[in-house]
Amino acid sequence: MTADVSLKSIHQMFGSFQALDDINLEFGAGEFVVLLGPSGCGKSTLLFILGGFLTPTSGEVLIGGANMLQVAPKDRPTTTMFQDYALFPHMSLRDNVAFGLRMRGQNKGQRNIRADEMLDLVGLLDKAHHKPHELSGGQRQRVALARALAVDPEVLLLDEPLGALDLKLRRQMQEELKAIQRKVGTTFVHVTHDQEEAMAIADRIVVMNHGKVEDAGPPEDVYLRPKTLFSANFMGDLNTIPAGLANKGSEADRIICARPENIGHKGEINLGNAVLESSSFFGTYHRCHFRISGKGGQEYVAHLPVDDLPKLGEEVQLFASNAVALEHSS
Amino acid sequence: MSIEQQEKRRALGFVAPALLWTCAFFLVPFAVMVLLSLAHLEGREIIQSYDLGNYLKIFTEPSLFKGIVVSLEITLIVTIISVLLAWPLAWIIATQVPEKYQRLAIMLAVLPFWTSYVVRSYSWALVLGQQGVLMQMLMGIGFLDEPIQIMATRGATVIGFVHFFVMLLTLTIYSNLIQLSPNYARAAADLGASGWNTFRLVILPLTLPGIMTGAFLTFVLCIGDYITPQILGGNNELTMPQLIMLQLGRRGDFPMASALSVILMLLVTLAYAATARWLKMERV
Amino acid sequence: MRMLGWAYMAAIFIFIFLPVVVLVLFSFQESRLPVPPFDGPTLKWYTQVIADRNLMEALRNSLFVALISAAIALLLGFFAAQGLSRVKLPGSVLMRGVLIAPMTVSYLIIALGLLTVFNNMGFRPSLWTTGIGHVVINLPLCFAILFAAMGDHQKNAERAARDLGASEIQIMFLVTAPMLKPALLAAYFLAVTFSWDEFIIAFLLTRFDVTLPVEIWSMLRSGLSPATNAIGSLVFLVSIAILIILEFTVFRKPKS
Numbered sequence: 001m002t003a004d005v006s007l008k009s010i011h012q013m014f015g016s017f018q019a020l021d022d023i024n025l026e027f028g029a030g031e032f033v034v035l036l037g038p039s040g041c042g043k044s045t046l047l048f049i050l051g052g053f054l055t056p057t058s059g060e061v062l063i064g065g066a067n068m069l070q071v072a073p074k075d076r077p078t079t080t081m082f083q084d085y086a087l088f089p090h091m092s093l094r095d096n097v098a099f100g101l102r103m104r105g106q107n108k109g110q111r112n113i114r115a116d117e118m119l120d121l122v123g124l125l126d127k128a129h130h131k132p133h134e135l136s137g138g139q140r141q142r143v144a145l146a147r148a149l150a151v152d153p154e155v156l157l158l159d160e161p162l163g164a165l166d167l168k169l170r171r172q173m174q175e176e177l178k179a180i181q182r183k184v185g186t187t188f189v190h191v192t193h194d195q196e197e198a199m200a201i202a203d204r205i206v207v208m209n210h211g212k213v214e215d216a217g218p219p220e221d222v223y224l225r226p227k228t229l230f231s232a233n234f235m236g237d238l239n240t241i242p243a244g245l246a247n248k249g250s251e252a253d254r255i256i257c258a259r260p261e262n263i264g265h266k267g268e269i270n271l272g273n274a275v276l277e278s279s280s281f282f283g284t285y286h287r288c289h290f291r292i293s294g295k296g297g298q299e300y301v302a303h304l305p306v307d308d309l310p311k312l313g314e315e316v317q318l319f320a321s322n323a324v325a326l327e328h329s330s
Numbered sequence: 331m332s333i334e335q336q337e338k339r340r341a342l343g344f345v346a347p348a349l350l351w352t353c354a355f356f357l358v359p360f361a362v363m364v365l366l367s368l369a370h371l372e373g374r375e376i377i378q379s380y381d382l383g384n385y386l387k388i389f390t391e392p393s394l395f396k397g398i399v400v401s402l403e404i405t406l407i408v409t410i411i412s413v414l415l416a417w418p419l420a421w422i423i424a425t426q427v428p429e430k431y432q433r434l435a436i437m438l439a440v441l442p443f444w445t446s447y448v449v450r451s452y453s454w455a456l457v458l459g460q461q462g463v464l465m466q467m468l469m470g471i472g473f474l475d476e477p478i479q480i481m482a483t484r485g486a487t488v489i490g491f492v493h494f495f496v497m498l499l500t501l502t503i504y505s506n507l508i509q510l511s512p513n514y515a516r517a518a519a520d521l522g523a524s525g526w527n528t529f530r531l532v533i534l535p536l537t538l539p540g541i542m543t544g545a546f547l548t549f550v551l552c553i554g555d556y557i558t559p560q561i562l563g564g565n566n567e568l569t570m571p572q573l574i575m576l577q578l579g580r581r582g583d584f585p586m587a588s589a590l591s592v593i594l595m596l597l598v599t600l601a602y603a604a605t606a607r608w609l610k611m612e613r614v
Numbered sequence: 615m616r617m618l619g620w621a622y623m624a625a626i627f628i629f630i631f632l633p634v635v636v637l638v639l640f641s642f643q644e645s646r647l648p649v650p651p652f653d654g655p656t657l658k659w660y661t662q663v664i665a666d667r668n669l670m671e672a673l674r675n676s677l678f679v680a681l682i683s684a685a686i687a688l689l690l691g692f693f694a695a696q697g698l699s700r701v702k703l704p705g706s707v708l709m710r711g712v713l714i715a716p717m718t719v720s721y722l723i724i725a726l727g728l729l730t731v732f733n734n735m736g737f738r739p740s741l742w743t744t745g746i747g748h749v750v751i752n753l754p755l756c757f758a759i760l761f762a763a764m765g766d767h768q769k770n771a772e773r774a775a776r777d778l779g780a781s782e783i784q785i786m787f788l789v790t791a792p793m794l795k796p797a798l799l800a801a802y803f804l805a806v807t808f809s810w811d812e813f814i815i816a817f818l819l820t821r822f823d824v825t826l827p828v829e830i831w832s833m834l835r836s837g838l839s840p841a842t843n844a845i846g847s848l849v850f851l852v853s854i855a856i857l858i859i860l861e862f863t864v865f866r867k868p869k870s
Contacts, residue, residue, distance in 0.1 A: 051520065052520075073516070073519045074520060078520075080516070080520050082511075082516065084511050084513055086517040088514065088531075088532055088535075090536065090538075099518070099521050099531075100521035100522055104522055147517075147521070334701075337700070337701050338701050338703055340697075340782070341697040341700055341703055342697065342703060344693040344698075345693070345694045345698055345703075345709055347690050347693060347694075348690040348691060348713055348753060348757065349694070349712060349713065351749065351750070352753065355728060355747070355749070355750045356715065356719075356724065356727070356750050357715075358731065359727030360719075360723070362727065362730055362731055363723070366730055415626060418619075418622055419622070419623060419626050422619045422620075422622065422623050426616065426623075437861075439627070441630075441631075441634070442630055444850060444854055444857060445637070445849070445853075446826070447811055447827070448827050448834070449637065449830060449842070449846035449849065449850070450633060452830075453634065453637040456633070456637065456640065456838065456843075457636050459649065461647070461649040461650070462636075462649055463649070466649075466650045493629065493630065496626065496629070496630065550719075550720065551720075554719075554720020554721065555720075555722075556722055556814055561834065571720070574722060574726065578818075584730060587726060591726050591727075594720060594722075595719065595723060598718060602718060
């Protein structure tokens with residue numbers, strides 16, 4: 001099952017602290033949405049409002065067109081996968097996964113068939129009798145996913161589900177998560193602070209900061225054509241280009257930026273002569289620090305192809321391409 | 331000698347004094363007591379006979395055997411009532427009281443711990459006596475016409491014990507409850523569980539370690555306590571500790587007192603065996 | 615539902631505080647019986663117990679036994695925890711079991727065992743024998759608290775100190791003890807409290823010099839008296855005062 005989600009002018013106050021400030025978002029049915037932002041930006045608060053664990057100070061939540069504000073978590077077509085997984089430690093994996101169906105009054109035989117199906121989906125059917133503490137972190141994460149999906153939610157909410165895993169496992173789980181989402185077709189709303197994770201799995205990224213939406217769109221748009229300076233910085237490294245060099249956006253309050261991979265020997269903006277001060281090897285590219293010749297010259301970070309590296313101290317002419325003009329963050 | 335061996339020897343040196351102390355003043359006395367329980371008294375003389383005469387006597391003489399029954403009954407009643415009273419209190423403090431006042435609430439809930447144990451039993455004697463506050467109050471509101479006897483009954487002993495152990499259990503259950511992630515209850519509710527099912531299937535099983543730790547402590551302390559039954563329960567029915575003190579005081583019958591102590595010890599061991607799977611003592 | 619919760623909490627709190635309130639209130643009773651109606655207030659019972667030489671002697675004895683036995687228990691417990699937490703010794707599970715064992719045994723049994731042994735060896739009951747008994751009951755407590763407090767980061771800090779050239783003694787005083795300060799203080803405080811309030815061991819193992827709980831016990835033989843309320847209230851108030859001081863000084867969590 002799947003449904004669209006619509007958030008209308010959501011505000012959330014905690015005492016005098018404004019956790020969410022006028023959030024308006026629309027998610028399509030079956031979309032994989034990632035809420036991205038630094039800790040404290042309000043992304044988890046927004047997820048809890050969607051799940052029904054928190055009633056917003058004002059605003060509306062619609063799922064599949066139905067107003068959810070007066071609906072308790074258990075009656076919402078959402079399930080949440082918690083950051084600490086909250087697997088019930090005294091129950092076997094099968095009982096954990098079958099819990100939601102048990103609460104819906106399904107008999108043991110039926111719900112165990114469904115639980116085994118779900119465990120099979122996440123590749124843990126052979127461990128159905130085990131207790132959660134016998135599993136590794138990645139396996140627990142899969143059980144939590146199976147448990148949340150077993151009740152066939154229209155929207156699945158994931159609160160930093162990969163945060164506790166080490167980097168390699170995280171990258172692997174991202175792919176699995178995406179594959180499972182494609183298979184079940186449920187709308188996924190996934191919270192993370194890892195922008196690489198966001199780009200790897202999202203159909204749409206929502207960048208948040210200080211309780212506001214900074215940017216929203218497909219990963220390519222958010223990365224290559226960010227709407228704000230904050231969003232641009234959060235998605236990756238950024239070089240600031242002095243306003244005089246480019247003739248983009250004549251307004252004085254705009255900043256011209258370019259990603260390190262868009263700095264190099266060619267491009268439409270001439271940055272001037274620069275000296276290579278240091279470089280490090282990253283497998284597929286060299287990360288180079290250049291400084292414009294002359295007093296107080298500006299620094300640039302460039303990612304150059306591995307076969308195209310100047311010598312240390314060598315002076316080259318630097319160009320920038322695909323630069324974007326950004327407003328200062330509001 | 332390798333560095334590991336040196337380390338081990340040094341560590342052993344650190345542990346040795348504590349081990350020696352425990353052996354000399356706990357294990358050895360306990361062994362001596364077990365041996366003594368196999369002796370008997372002739373006149374005022376202790377004769378070692380290595381037989382089970384004392385134990386036989388305990389199980390055949392009604393006045394002694396009744397002590398075991400009375401002690402077990404009181405202890406079980408106290409443990410059950412205390413758990414039933416303490417769990418809701420711990421839960422209310424952990425979930426309903428605002429976080430910044432929780433520490434205060436818990437400190438208040440255990441404040442009477444800081445009265446002396448003897449004085450606490452004495453205070454209940456003041457409250458429960460014929461002329462005490464409780465009777466005066468009940469008669470004042472017209473609930474009773476004349477005072478009823480609570481002091482020197484099992485009821486008084488149970489009230490005194492429950493008072494102490496409600497505080498203790500509130501502490502153990504509360505510290506268990508606040509360690510639980512709030513996400514357990516959220517997850518259960520999210521998956522469709524009603525409040526009652528969330529409690530029955532998730533929260534209660536998760537607090538079993540806290541309940542069992544507290545219940546075991548209650549059992550050990552309650553069944554071995556002399557003060558509360560002596561001050562509040564009087565001499566109508568004697569618990570095992572009262573019987574032990576009676577053997578020591580009246581006749582200096584150390585062998586019989588030892589035999590009763592060994593049985594007390596066995597009961598505690600049984601209680602441990604019954605609750606061990608929930609206790610976290612092996613982690614200590 | 616919420617109201618019901620508050621009402622329940624209030625009811626239990628009344629039950630918990632009832633005897634304490636009655637104790638303190640009737641310590642100010644004018645007449646000789648601490649039962650209603652209340653006819654005070656007067657401080658005469660307080661003056662009487664403070665002037666009572668036996669009682670004050672017992673109070674000093676209790677303090678003496680508590681401070682010294684707790685210190686010994688803390689020291690032994692600290693060394694044992696230190697030894698058992700740093701290397702895996704053969705039989706360390708058994709050793710931990712032996713050290714913890716006295717916690718699960720009734721004080722009465724510990725007292726009886728010691729009494730038997732001391733009688734056989736011809737030791738007279740005294741404050742010293744009581745102190746030995748109190749170390750037996752407090753050693754497992756101190757050991758358990760300190761052992762639980764010694765984690766991996768503790769071990770790593772000690773390793774770093776050793777690596778930087780500190781001697782074992784220096785490590786203990788400059789690294790281990792300061793890192794464990796809260797646990798050490800908590801353990802000592804609890805041990806002092808337990809010893810201070812312990813009755814049955816002191817009752818069986820003292821004769822002429824008695825501790826406060828034993829002295830109060832003998833006061834009870836002469837029946838109910840506001841004097842008993844007064845000494846009980848005094849002990850309670852002093853304990854609370856110490857507790858509050860500790861709460862606001864050493865156990866205060868640093869504000870984040």
